[in-house]
Amino acid sequence: MDIxxxxxxxxxxxxxxxxxxxxxxxxxxxxxxxxSGFSSETWAQQYTAEFMLSELPAGSPAPxxxxxxxxxxxxxxxxxxxxxxxxxxxxx
Amino acid sequence: MADTLIIVPPARxxxxxxxxxxxxxxxxxxxxxxxxxxxxxxxxxxxxNAGQNIFRCKKNLDPAELPAVVLWPGIETGERxxxxxxxxxxKLGVEAHALFGGANPSIIxxxxxxxxxxxxxxxxxxxxxxxxxxxxxxxxxxPDAGEVAIGxxxxxxxxxxxxxxxPYSQ
Numbered sequence: 001m002d003i004x005x006x007x008x009x010x011x012x013x014x015x016x017x018x019x020x021x022x023x024x025x026x027x028x029x030x031x032x033x034x035x036s037g038f039s040s041e042t043w044a045q046q047y048t049a050e051f052m053l054s055e056l057p058a059g060s061p062a063p064x065x066x067x068x069x070x071x072x073x074x075x076x077x078x079x080x081x082x083x084x085x086x087x088x089x090x091x092x
Numbered sequence: 093m094a095d096t097l098i099i100v101p102p103a104r105x106x107x108x109x110x111x112x113x114x115x116x117x118x119x120x121x122x123x124x125x126x127x128x129x130x131x132x133x134x135x136x137x138x139x140x141n142a143g144q145n146i147f148r149c150k151k152n153l154d155p156a157e158l159p160a161v162v163l164w165p166g167i168e169t170g171e172r173x174x175x176x177x178x179x180x181x182x183k184l185g186v187e188a189h190a191l192f193g194g195a196n197p198s199i200i201x202x203x204x205x206x207x208x209x210x211x212x213x214x215x216x217x218x219x220x221x222x223x224x225x226x227x228x229x230x231x232x233x234x235p236d237a238g239e240v241a242i243g244x245x246x247x248x249x250x251x252x253x254x255x256x257x258x259p260y261s262q
Contacts, residue, residue, distance in 0.1 A: 037233030078237030
């Protein structure tokens with residue numbers, strides 16, 4: 001997809017069990033206030049990684065899979081969105 | 093659990109009253125609560141060191157400031173007594189926040205709640221208040237995936253009085 005070519009970065013996607021594959025990903029960081037429901041909230045940086053499902057290895061994405069961008073390794077924590085073509089996960 | 097409370101000078105205590113004689117009874121009570129929360133340290137037998145970072149009405153916390161206690165004085169109701177006193181019931185919210193790391197945030201929240209209740213009711217905070225009542229407490233919102241902080245809060249009813257028209261004197 002064009003947006004991945006334009007804004008994506010080349011990463012190595014490594015399933016928990018499987019062969020690493022080079023793909024494009026959208027990695028974004030945002031400031032989150034947490035947890036909600038309190039008068040005081042803590043701010044912390046939260047990162048997400050978005051992929052094209054067609055580029056991922058079979059069985060992925062799954063918790064514990066990793067995404068390596070440069071020297072940084074992100075671990076998939078939990079899914080946020082999945083519309084059948086694109087999938088976005090919270091990474092840490 | 094420690095037999096003797098060890099008073100550790102908090103790393104940060106914000107917005108304690110100046111001790112001026114021109115502070116209202118309400119302000120003196122709030123300041124006493126702020127100071128009293130400093131007992132919440134592991135050395136004193138508590139679950140965390142939130143007593144080393146005490147704030148007042150601080151909406152946004154830096155992760156480096158956790159664990160922390162934040163006090164939220166609320167609205168009070170007043171009742172005029174024939175004896176010449178204004179009898180007040182002040183709501184005081186007290187929150188404790190911490191990073192939960194790899195632990196279950198619900199377990200950490202329960203520990204924070206326990207620390208808050210113990211800190212309020214295991215010591216004599218102030219003689220200016222007639223009564224301190226635990227009205228509610230707990231955690232109703234837990235972290236989403238990727239979040240790092242959890243909290244617990246208690247709402248207290250603090251009953252005190254002052255001379256009608258003179259909130260500085262009892």
